[in-house]
Amino acid sequence: MSKKLLSKNKTARKLTRNEKQRITIANVALIPSVIKNYIDTLVEVYRPTFTYKLKVEFFYYIVTTIIKRQNTYENKTLENIPVALNATILRGIKSDYNEYISWLIEQEVIFMAENYEPGHSSNKYCFADFILSPLKEDSVSEIVELKALESSTITVARSIQESEVYEENKHLLKWFNNDLEIDFEGAKTYIKHLSYYEGEIYDLTHKKVHWNHQITVLHHKAFYATRNEESDFRLHTVLTNLKKIFKPFVTYKGQELIGYDLKNSQPFFLIFLIDSIINSNSRIDNIIDRIYLKKIYNSFMLQKLWEVLSTEGFQKEYEIFKTWVLNGEIYENMESIMNPKKRLGSYFANKYIARKKVTEKKKMDNVRALMKGVIFTLFFSSLKTRNSDYKTFKKVFPNLVTVIEIFKRKANADFSKLLQNIESDCMIDFVSRKIANEYPEMPLFTIHDSISTTENYAEILKALMPQYVYEYTGLTPKIEEEKWKKHDFQIDYEKRLKLHPEWYAYNGF
Template structure:
């Protein structure tokens, strides 16, 4: 069904000026059959009495939006976490949208989180305990159309070509077509058999709901694209939300995909940021203006940055840190600063459990993964954090941390948004466009700090990606190749079963 719909609408019509000011949502979405059937039955038997005409598709939209937002990068654990809904979009579809949300809550399909604070946070929703068991038992999804939700303020895009961000990212998004496929049956079997994930055995049922939704979205070609200048400015697609374990199942026109990742990307772009401030790079000035007000930046931030940058102590710390990053050995060198200790032969790290609202000790596969977590803590935690790793690193690099904290003065999230905006402009708007202009026949797919293509063109991408990153930043990057089929996760899973059979004795999930 979805293939036919997309193939009939490959040529996108031009939007009028009025339409460009409207909100755009995708026409095709996937909803778990168990929820759709439950909603349909209730609507027939106990039809809601709303003030205006009932649009059952709006129920579907709310449910699919919750699933989609639970599938984002921020929800790495893929748990049933509460997520916010965009009130502007909801209001554009139906002014009385709260009636629809309240009805879904009354029917115990979703529930509203209790940590909402008026004027300080948004309402957040997740699936109710009543519906979860059924959702976990039956993860089959059904394709639905949202055309009925179109209004004077909402455009329903019939295909990815009609998305708001298609034209400015056409060089990447045009490859989301019938050639992009996933071995759906193979991926489904893998999910069904999997009981070991990320170093431990536990209840994977809710993760499997999300995983099935991810592969179903790709299989049914329910393609979408978003890119928001107000947040990270990254290009989000069905591939950016696809778990790495499913890469071996993905092909383009039957060919294997090969990716090239920028190693240590966030530290790399921090070096570029610092160099750009020192050298008054206009490119950085434009990005900074998206994150901070010109008044705030020019009045006190720039002055504080210059004070730190001008000190000899900062220059000494910076040279050490920059060498680590540009040599691609930051995580290895971090070990000497942090001096991590093994417990019972393994490394452990503190990780926050958003569901339980507690910090838990989790096993980490190796010291590199442990140090990567430390770097993310340094970059993205709050200034007042009590994290011991943050304090340890700050003792050795107090001036570097002082500089980073300046970017977090107004909001802790500003610094991560800044680095992500730099990354996005570099990889999406400069590097990939350069390659696409030079070789328009090369299929290109982006996943944040990496670009991928088919095996046929991999050598061209391997040559040009570092060349154009250098042209943008003035820094020589370290690029790492990743063959999407290199890791046979199913074989790896079977090997773990053989080595640790006692972990798999219980098959209750």
């Protein structure tokens, strides 16, 4: 394990006024007890000497931030992956933040997995093996307060109502209150006995560390909210990071939650984007300005787009693709052109693992999941990808792929950010806001392209959501109902026991 310490900054860059105004952290955080006790003991016995006054709460903040970052959508596998920390925020809290990180590395709490290269990568951190082992054995967490970190540059929000994004998103965030509950004991028992997940039986210990943290945050109502217009502009909350398998345990005022998902949302918003450019719809202008420099978009990108959009070849491709998307049958129709082959009774997809820098084959449950992966590769891969599915799709839809590649020309992530910004503007700022204005007493919870409410308001939401999506886009969406209590991820333990009695017996179940 790397013990290399971070180099200390000679001078800390002075924060701008805007940076000072936007640095807000929550007062309540959840830290695993084994880590907190270890840090507290070391601080008491071998008190570190830093440039400025020691604030032990900053250790807690760093640890909980790593856990929170590891619990994001990008880390679907919920592994102990290295994550980057926001240096601007860390510096804003403590100008000598490097000394705190170095100390945690020395004490084998965390380690630095990637060295910083200007313009290429950031330092990334994950938990060291020394601390990971007891963490897997005991994932109990406890609440810590971070009020001591408040300063002239840092605002410590005592509740979600004091978060910097609350007022602009009040129609959604006001429902994060004491009435939002999780059956904590039921969820903990579920995690304890869960051994079969996503079609396979394997070691789930590190996933369970993350899962316990997710349900504990919700149980202790350590609510938070973030929304960054410089990235995806999505509203991130405790529910957006909650694994789907825990939805059956969540209620509001004791009522079941029922959600409505916008089917094929990313392809749907791609259609809206292309239609908006063709029809000069000004609704997306501000969104495009957030992602691209106006001068570059108007002088270069728009010209290139029109060169493709105006061709007969593109129009023929687009008519087919648009029909597939609006009929909600894109993945089914893609099967005919991708012609996937089964091996040993299953489908397999090539997935590039960035941190390992290798391509691995991943087993897919069904052909729909496989085709969904092809679309995500199409939208989110780099222009230099060697993915065979990407090349197959491009042969059938060369002009459509060229349009997508124009949006990726400067940076690969720009296109995904653009679609996510459009989705957020539609679902957060238009659809849910209009529903909230019409029915202010209706609880509303968003998870990106999905809106949920309690069972007594479900029929109203079911009628209004597609109506307002159409009003925003001019396109008729396909909406899919999701009853949280009857989620597909629930496990029939008796069935699993019959299928795999030898595994359950071996592991003491």
